[in-house]
Amino acid sequence: MLTLTDKAQDVLQRLMADAKNPLTGLRIAAISGGCAGLQYKLALVAGPEEGDHVVETGAITLYVVPDNAEMLIGTEIDFAESLEGSGFTFTNPNAASMCSCGKSFAA
Secondary structure, eight states, X not given: OOEEOHHHHHHHHHHHHHOSSOOOEEEEEEEEOSTTSEEEEEEEESSOOTTOEEEEETTEEEEEOGGGHHHHXXXXXXXXXXXXXXXXXXXXXXXXXXXXXXXXXXX
């Protein structure tokens, strides 16, 4: 369903280990916003919310918002570092188009 690259898993594991409160995974959603219409929303969380789809991907558990599951199927999440900054990147085969910065998409 969704995959995390090794780099993304490493970054998430470090963030989870450094958190004050115990965290069990990453919740992912697609919300209105961004220049292309939808943007990814990520949050490290203690557990799933009711109805979330639970996806085991390596050492990280993903919790996918149920309303977004179809548009996120097949998405690969990576972590990139460049001169402009660092952050998570998304390769989503369901995106009809993406903005130039790669942070938002159209379904």
